[in-house]
Amino acid sequence: MVSGAAPPPPPESGAGSSSGVGREETKGKGSARGRGSRKASRPRFAFQTKSENDVLDDGYRWRKYGQKAVKNSAFPRSYYRCTHHTCNVKKQVQRLAKDTSIVVTTYEGVHNHPCEKLMEALNPILRQLQFLSQL
């Protein structure tokens, strides 16, 4: 966008249906939400980590996408996803209401790419990890 040509602003020709949900025109997100294709079994592991940091650099980059409040917990739940393309791993982090210093990290899926960080760095962390349940 270096050129100077100032492109005209998006003409809001449509009647001002500003209010209303009118999210974006042809975005039909909900329609083709191909969510059924990938039904590969996804191992779900829940871990209890004691850390003030929600996102522990376990060797992978996580991109936060969405935050929703849960009834069980007076705190909002955070959803993370691996920024890798071949990595369909999802991470779910929730803070315990009893111990705000404890976070429940739920990993879904497995990584398909080599980790950039030394796993030894997680060794000490894994030690603190507490194997909770396996679905």
Next chain:
DNA sequence: CGTCTTTGACCGGCGC
């Protein structure tokens, strides 16, 4: 410049 974060809104499934 690139990357990441945050918020809002929407949809699907399920229960009663």
Next chain:
DNA sequence: GCGCCGGTCAAAGACG
């Protein structure tokens, strides 16, 4: 049949 919940995506903004 309807309502509710949880879950996901998109865009914009901010920062290094």
